[in-house]
Amino acid sequence: MKSLVLTFFTLILVIPAGLFGQATDITLTGQVVDPASGTPVEFATVMVGDRNNRQAITGTTTDADGRFTVATDRQNIFLEISFIGYDKLTIEEIPAGQKVVDLGTLSLASQSAMLDEVTVRAEKSSTEFKLDRRVFNVGKDLSSTGASALEVLNNVPSVNVSIEGDISLRGSTGVQVLINGKPSVIASEQGNALGTLTADMIESVEVITNPSAKYDAEGTSGIINIVLKKEERKGMNGSMTLNVGAPHNHSLGLSLNRRTEKFNLFSQLGAGYRELPNDTRSINRDLTTGNVLFSEGEEFRNEQFYNFVLGTDYYIDERNVITLSGNFAYEVEDQPSSTEFRLEDVNGDEISRWARSETTEATNPKWQYELNYKRDFKDDKDHDLVFSILGRYFGKDQTSAFLNTTIEGQDRDGEQQTRTDFLEAENTFKLDYTRPFDDKWTLETGAQYVIKDVSNDFAVRNLENGVFVDNPDLTNVFNWNQNVLALYGTGAYEFGKWGLKLGMRVENTDLRTLLETTGESNNQNFTDLFPSAHSSYKINEGFSVQAGYSRRIFRPRLWDLNPFFNIRNDFNIRVGNPDLQPEYTDSYELTSIFIFGEASLNAGVYHRYTTDVVERVSSFANNVNTVMPMNIGTNASTGLEVNGKYSPGKKVSFMGDFNFNFFQRVGELEGQSFDFSADQWSGRITAKMKLPADLEVEVTGQYQSAFQTVQSTVSDQLFADMGVRKKLLKGRGALNLSVRDVFVSRIQESQIIQEDFTIYNRRFRGRFITLGFSFGFGKGEAMEFSAQKRHF
Structure with a gap:
């Protein structure tokens, strides 16, 4: 039985x-x-x-x-x-x-073993203008090869991805990367996991250089939005990365992404240690007394860091998805520094020489959460409703000890201590609704509310008669609270080869600052309108033009407003200005794209007019240079920008960026005129070569011309970076070697010449070498190079 x-x-x-x-x-x-x-x-x-x-x-x-x-x-x-x-x-x-x-x-x-045999017959990737953005449609020439998302981005005009995985737009790395129109852990700089997305999962890439009213008025240099195919939800993919470097830059990271019909589970683990040295030199010359102060030193910022990310997309059904994610990071900082000072009189005779050392320790806990709900409506694939909540928290508990030791001459012995308790919390609530009425008309509307609260408890103590005593002039609690409520609406009309999009964004800013000890406060409440207008026209398959206008705002950040400073070098100090006002910019641009054969060329002209420009202004007393941000007049800048890509063959490609702008500054401060005209330009060229044995080499040369500010002249810079990548295990693994500032020529110099003082500053960080190994599994390729990076 x-x-x-x-x-x-x-x-x-x-x-x-x-x-x-x-x-x-x-x-x-x-x-x-x-x-x-x-x-x-x-x-x-x-x-x-x-x-x-x-x-x-x-x-x-x-x-x-x-x-x-x-x-x-x-x-x-x-x-x-x-x-x-x-x-x-x-x-x-x-x-x-x-x-x-x-x-x-x-x-x-592995299908990657067949890459060299793939023949592209149809559906080649193409670029088109769509009102306020350029859209790069991913064809079979990329999606059939198993390329990663980073390789796809490298084929997008105006976008460049270095061999280290740094993404730049029009030569600037200040770009925001979105996945399906929203921030994502996958696109985070804190451990770039874009290598786990393959080309066959990507529908298109949208490039927005002049964001419309839909986006924050306080934006970045541009936005890149990666649109994924809805049907590509299944599969396990991930990547592991190990990096070592000199100066010390060691990290281990793991990224995982598991997709099913209902869930997309993603996670990241990372840990490492890094050092960031910085050599400094300055000369403060008092033209009234003739005294000259020389200082030279070396600073370090050493960090142990740990990072954990966990999140999921839950597909309730084919039209509703919820995303929930969390990120926790913890940093342990050690900041040793040593500086030697020498004071000379008008005859060049030494008055005093002393050394100042610093020992700083800090812990930085950080966490972030995101809750996102998206509803797609049945009548149109672009008809959707998105609601999101994003929260961030950052804390710093820091203590520093400074010791002055006289070497010879006038007595300079002394000890100081500082303490910093810093807390920052930011919560963003956002609602977006998009409704296409037909093939021509589309309406977008939404709202956003951002709440940011910051408290900085800072204290300085001096050693007096063997006892540390608080310095009341440098000790206070600074509270900074900013709430921004925004409403926006845009309307777009497209027909044939031409389109027009108009928008308006309204933002109310409520800003409050308070120095608790002294009771000084600064409360500001203002409402601004930020209009935008975009138009595009497609002349033929290889030539399109786009025009755009938007109004932007730069709101003073915490460290622009906080009057307290780090006293590492107490003769060159930076302080904030609690009375600083926001600056506004009207931005106009006309761009065009030419595509011919294996080359693409983007050319554009732009004009930006900025009011209440925030400038760093130096004041001088007793050989002490104090730098404070101030609102000084207007700046009118007109420029030309050209960037292009050319691939003469499958093994070689060249990318170049050139930017020239002429600006006119008009302003006055305390009876002193700051009117002047000047120009500046920069250029960059990158060559990429594929060599036998799956070797890839990339060399980048960059030049930044000298330029003038309201007080100073900043010197030019010419430097080069390079990288070598060796694919292993049929593309699943990769060995990366990168060298930043190959010739140790990236030196920052500036000089201020005023009637009663001159100041010279020089800083450089030297050559950085990093060796990394990455391994991809599932659908993921080896990541380009995904150590946590500090941008210079």
Whole structure:
């Protein structure tokens, strides 16, 4: 009886409903692995088919160890194994007459092994203008090759991805990367995981250089939005990265992304240690007394860092998705520095010489959360409603000890201590609604509310008679609270080759600052209008033009307003200005794109007019240079920008950026005129070469001309970076070597010449070398280079 019951339930499980046959008499087992690494392939599809009609009979999937077991009662069968990113494996001959057939270890060939044999026949990637953005549609020439998202971005006009994974737009790295129109951990700079997205998952890439009223009026240099295909939800992908560097820059990171019909689970783990040295030199010359103060030193910022990210997209159904994610990071800082000072009189005789050392320790906990809900409506694929909540928290608990030691001359001995308790919390609530009425008309509207609260408790103590005593002039609690409420609406009309988009954004800013000890406060409440207008015209397939206007705002940040400072060098100090006002910019641009053969060229002219310009202004007393931000007049800037890409062959490509602008400054401060006209320009060229043995080499040369500010002249800079990448394990692994500032020529120099004082400053950080290894699995490729990076 037990045997009969077992046979009955076995038939129910393995035979389609309505068909009954004889008992199972063959079981197939085996293990599926990656041929390069030997690691098991999880969730591979295993199908048993009929050799006569080639129809499927039954099937299963591999487990976490890549193993499978499947049973059937048929005899003339074949086995087929498949998984995304691999070629199908078909076993035609299955031994007959055996109850159990162990097929052993089965290797799936990676599709990346066939990349050199791919022939592109249709659906080539193309770029088109759409009102306020350029859209790069990903064709089969990229999606069929298994390229990563970073490689896709490298094919987008105006976008460049260095061999280290740094993304720049029009030569500027200040770009925001979105996934499906919203911030994502995958696109975060804190461990770039874009390598886990492959080209076949991407529908298009949108480039926005002059954002419309839909976006924050206080924006970045541009926005890149990666639009994913809705059907590409399945699969496991991820990447592991190990980096070592000199000066010390060591990290270990792991990124995972698991997609199913209902869930997209993503996570990141990272830890490491890095050092950031900085050599400084300054000369403060008092033209009234003739005294000259020389200082030279070396500063370090050393950090241990730990990072953990976990999040998921939950697809309620085909039209509703919820995203929930969290990120926790913890940093332990050590900031040793040493500076030697020398004071000379008008005759060049030494008055005093002393050394100042600093020992600073700090801990920085950070966390972030995001809750996002998106509703797609049935009538149109672009008809949607998005609600999101984003929260950020940052804390710093820091203590510093400073020691002055007289070397010779006038006594300069002394000790100081500082303490900083810093807390920052920011919460953003956002609602966006998009409604296309037909193929021509589209309405966008929404609201945003940002709440930011900051408290900085800062204290300075001096050693007096063997006891540390608070310095009341430098000790206070600074509170900074800013709330911004925004409403926006845009309307777009497109027909044929021409389109127009108009928008308006209204923002109310409520800003309050308070110095608790002295009771000084500064409360500001103002409402601004930020209009935008965009138009585009497609002349032909290879030539399009786009015009845009937007009004932007720069709101003073905490450190622009906070009057307290770091006293590392107490003869060159920076302080904030609690009375600082925001600056406003009207931005106009006319751009065009030319695509001819293997080359693309973007050219544009722009004009920006800024009022209440924030400038750093130096004041001088007793050889002490105090720098404070001030609002000084207006700046009118007109410029030309050209960038292009050219690929003379499959193995070589060149990218270049050139920017020239002429500006006119008009302003007055305390009876002193700051009117002047000047220009500045910059250029960059990058060459990328693919060499035998899967080697890739990238060399970048960059020049920034000297330029003038209201008080100073900043010297020019000429420097070069390079990188080498070696693909391993059929593209699954990569070895990266990068060298920043190859010739140690990236030196920052500035000089201020006024009637009663001159100031010279010089800073440089030297050469940085990093060696990294990355390994991608599932659908992910090896990441380009994903250590946590500090931008210079």
